[in-house]
Amino acid sequence: MMNTEEKAKDVSRLLADDYSQKILVSTFASPMSAQRLSKICQIPIAACYRRIHELETAGLIAVDREKEVYKGRKVRLYKCRLKWATIKFMNGRFAVRYDTEPENGGTQEVPPAQEPLPPPQPAQ
Numbered sequence: 028m029m030n031t032e033e034k035a036k037d038v039s040r041l042l043a044d045d046y047s048q049k050i051l052v053s054t055f056a057s058p059m060s061a062q063r064l065s066k067i068c069q070i071p072i073a074a075c076y077r078r079i080h081e082l083e084t085a086g087l088i089a090v091d092r093e094k095e096v097y098k099g100r101k102v103r104l105y106k107c108r109l110k111w112a113t114i115k116f117m118n119g120r121f122a123v124r125y126d127t128e129p130e131n132g133g134t135q136e137v138p139p140a141q142e143p144l145p146p147p148q149p150a151q
Contacts, residue, residue, distance in 0.1 A: 054088060060102045109127055
């Protein structure tokens with residue numbers, strides 16, 4: 028399990044990533060399949076699945092529903108859970124703050140705010 032600092036670093040990396048940004052923006056208004064995301068975002072399908080997995084693990088995207096497409100074959104439709112995010116650089120440190128939609132209509136779990144740590148003291 029990731030500690031708070033590792034999770035904040037992972038989220039900030041994903042938010043700065045071009046593919047992740049395209050996926051989050053594209054799934055904000057309505058859910059989409061990985062295949063559709065790959066096509067409209069012009070992301071190679073393997074990279075699209077990898078990024079979706081990373082975004083899902085970070086809690087920034089979730090499976091909205093599964094849709095049957097052909098003879099029992101189902102596709103997952105993904106939806107952005109991110110409501111807002113900020114990344115700050117202050118006192119030589121990056122800090123990320125963000126909020127997500129509650130999963131499955133349950134109670135919302137807001138990640139703790141990541142405030143920058145004080146800069147390291149010079150060695151004596």
